[in-house]
Amino acid sequence: MKTISNQLSLVILAGGMGSRYKGQKQVDPIGPNRESLMEYSIYDAMEVGIKHFVFIVNQNFDNETKKYYQKLIEKKEAHVEFILQTTYTAVSRDFFDNIIDRQKPWGTGHALLCAKSHVLNPFIVINADDFYGRNAYKMAMQFITNENITPNKYGIIAYELGKTLSENGSVSRGICKISNQILKDVVEHTNILRSGETIVFEEDNISGIMDESTPVSMNFWVLHPSVFKVLEHQFEEFMKQNSKELKKEFFLPQVINQLIHDDIVEVIVENSKDQWFGMTYPGDKHIVQDEIMEKISEGIYPKHLWV
Incomplete structure (x- = not known):
């Protein structure tokens, strides 16, 4: 297996099933030349010098789509790997017989665990259907420059809650408690929405x-490979309790939160002031398209992203 040492990798979680979006939002055309939203993340990552990309994908991410992304990434002299996440990937054989009717994988923690043997250096984790802004990648590179990503020190880019909502329905957000730029807690709220001029949760x-201005996690983590050992252990414990469940998920923020509370890891926070946008509901698509066109008009991105 080819690896790239002393480099920051980008792990893209593109294996979600898109139940609320009703489609493959990871590859849905957004840009003026049919670019997907995650192509803008790839572009931003390349702009700050990232050369290693790992995609966690589902079975709908077909060979033609893989070839497309492989071509555009390798054309920029970068390296790419694709890892299939299924309900059974990285699951101990002890639990195979319990998984009968479950149709989907086990969540973001499970998705990242699938990359265990492919990422041997510090890395960023992002969602394929989220737009984070180039400053997030610059701040991630600064973590590396300052040697802040180690076996017991990770990083996160937090966003302001008001800049992460959807006009088309409620959202789930990890509410961050921060003290002196150190993350102390992440609590998932699953039903947050704007009601008039107010943000409410129910x-x-x-x-x-x-x-x-409440800081939230949008799953932009900067991690050290030491996290995989913990993921493996906690996923095993999770499966002991939930292998017969149809909807329970193993969330990455919960794993990191446990490390924080056990005083194993310190997580440094950088706060982004950028507007986040993403693809949660079908109605979000035209909003995302408008946001991308505005950034093109501002000169942040070229109209033809890969020319």
Whole structure:
């Protein structure tokens, strides 16, 4: 297996099933020349010097699509790998017989675990259907420059809650508690939406108001390969309890949160002021297209991304 040492890799979580979006949002055409949203993430990563890309994909990510991304990445003298995430990938054989009717993989923690043997140096994790802005990648590279990514020190780029909402429905967000630029806690809220001028959350018969500037995790992590050993252990424990479940998920933020609370890892926070946008609902597509066209008009991206 080819590896690239002393480089920051980018792991793209592109294996989601898109149940609310009703389609393969990872590769849905967004740009003026049918570029997908994650192509802009790849472009931003290349702009800061990243040369190693790892895609975690599902079975709908066909060979023609792989060839397309391989060609555009290798044309830029970078290296790419594709890893298929299925319900059974990285699952101990002890649990195979329990997985009968489950149709989807086990979530973001499971997705990253699939990359265990492919990432041997510090890396960024992102969602394929999210736009983070180039500054996030610059800040990630600064973590590396400052030697802040080690076996017991990770990084996260946090966003302001008010800049991460959808006009088309509620969203799930990891609410971050931060002290002196160190992440102390991430609590997942699964039903956040804007109601008039106010941001509210409603879940488990509890409701409340949230501030616009509340820092949230959008799954932009900068991690060290030491995380894989922990992922493996915690996923095994998760499967002991949930291997027969149809919808339970093994979330990456929960794994990192456990490391924080056990005083194993310190997570440094950089706050992004950029507007996030992404593809959660079908109605988000035209908003994302408009945002991309605006950035093209501002000269941030060329109209033809790969010419």
